[in-house]
Amino acid sequence: AQKITQTQPGMFVQEKEAVTLDCTYDTSDPSYGLFWYKQPSSGEMIFLIYQGSYDQQNATEGRYSLNFQKARKSANLVISASQLGDSAMYFCAILNRDDKIIFGKGTRLHILP
Amino acid sequence: EAQVTQNPRYLITVTGKKLTVTCSQNMNHEYMSWYRQDPGLGLRQIYYSMNVEVTDKGDVPEGYKVSRKEKRNFPLILESPSPNQTSLYFCASSPGSREVSEQFFGPGTRLTVL
Numbered sequence: 001a002q003k004i005t006q007t008q009p010g011m012f013v014q015e016k017e018a019v020t021l022d023c024t025y026d027t028s029d030p031s032y033g034l035f036w037y038k039q040p041s042s043g044e045m046i047f048l049i050y051q052g053s054y055d056q057q058n059a060t061e062g063r064y065s066l067n068f069q070k071a072r073k074s075a076n077l078v079i080s081a082s083q084l085g086d087s088a089m090y091f092c093a094i095l096n097r098d099d100k101i102i103f104g105k106g107t108r109l110h111i112l113p
Numbered sequence: 114e115a116q117v118t119q120n121p122r123y124l125i126t127v128t129g130k131k132l133t134v135t136c137s138q139n140m141n142h143e144y145m146s147w148y149r150q151d152p153g154l155g156l157r158q159i160y161y162s163m164n165v166e167v168t169d170k171g172d173v174p175e176g177y178k179v180s181r182k183e184k185r186n187f188p189l190i191l192e193s194p195s196p197n198q199t200s201l202y203f204c205a206s207s208p209g210s211r212e213v214s215e216q217f218f219g220p221g222t223r224l225t226v227l
Contacts, residue, residue, distance in 0.1 A: 006155075035213050045203065045218035091155055099163060099210035100171055101146065103156040 002027045002096045004104035012110045019079040021107050023092035026073060029053075033095040034075040036066070039106075040088040048090075051075060087111045115140045117219035119204050125225045126194060134189045134222050136204030142217075144210045145187040146171065147179065149200040150221075156203065162187055163210065194226040 003026040013019045025034065035050040051059045051066045059066045067076040079086055087110050093103040117138045126132055138145065146161035148171075158171030160179040168179050176198055178190040187206075191198060201223050207216035 009153075033211065033213060043201075043221055045205070047214055047216060050214045093156075093213075095210065095213055099144070099161065099169070101158050101161070101210075101213070102172065103148075103158075105153060105155040 002029075002032075002094055002100070002102045004092055004094050004102055006090075006092055006104035006107050008107045009105075010108045010110070012112055013082055014112050015084060016081055019082050019086070019109065020067070021077040021079075021090050021092075021109065023075045023077065023104060024073055025075060025092075025094050027094060027096055029097040031097055034066070034068070035093050035095070036064070036077045037091045037093065037103075038086075038088045039091065040085075045091075049077065082111050084111050084113060115217065117204055117206050117217045119202075119219040119222050121222060122220060123223050125227065127227050128195055129193050132191050132194060132224075134191075134202060134204075134224070136187045136189065136219060137185050138187075138206040138217065139185065140206065140208075140217065141184065142206035142208050143184070144208070144212075144216075145181070145204065145206045147177070147187070147189050148203045148205065149173065149198075150203060151200050159189070159202075161210075194224075196226050198224065199226045200224060 005024045032053045036048040038046040049061045065078045089106045147159040148156040157173045162168045162181040204219040
């Protein structure tokens with residue numbers, strides 16, 4: 001069965017510092033996709049970044065990058081130069097071969113001024 | 114404006130009273146899905162649909178039904194709601210299952226079952 005684990009329920013980080021949010025996954029499918037969403041306190045889900053299992057390079061989108069380590073089955077989200085507006089809940093998710101999407105339990109990130 | 118709409122946004126109901134939460138998208142997307150979000154559990158997929166008349170169970174389908182008679186609509190039906198279905202529900206759509214970067218989420222429906 002597919003599984004996503006986010007081991008950090010909450011994190012506090014000083015503004016302007018880089019942040020790494022952990023995500024490990026478990027799947028037996030050779031083809032899958034990993035992605036991250038942000039959910040601010042207003043509740044909407046905001047797509048951040050996607051990594052395919054066959055992608056050779058780590059995905060980057062502006063200040064967001066995905067540290068994909070396939071052998072370790074990890075897909076950590078790195079936010080560079082954090083901002084107060086980055087305070088939110090962050091979800092890692094996996095899309096597997098049968099088109100199901102499984103989310104992790106989330107990490108609540110607090111950026112401190 | 115491209116969007117996913119859900120109605121109602123808030124609903125308080127009683128155990129056993131059938132209800133439907135509507136979901137509609139205006140982007141001609143093929144893939145639609147329903148999630149529930151509970152504190153400490155993240156989002157869990159209830160049902161998804163690859164196209165009209167094609168629906169599949171997600172991780173937590175028990176107690177829910179869906180239908181996909183038209184491409185734009187994907188209602189979630191609770192035939193006999195119970196208090197453990199109190200949750201925040203999201204509908205989402207994307208062009209296809211692989212185009213997650215283009216997945217639009219609705220604003221959410223907060224359901225309370227007494």
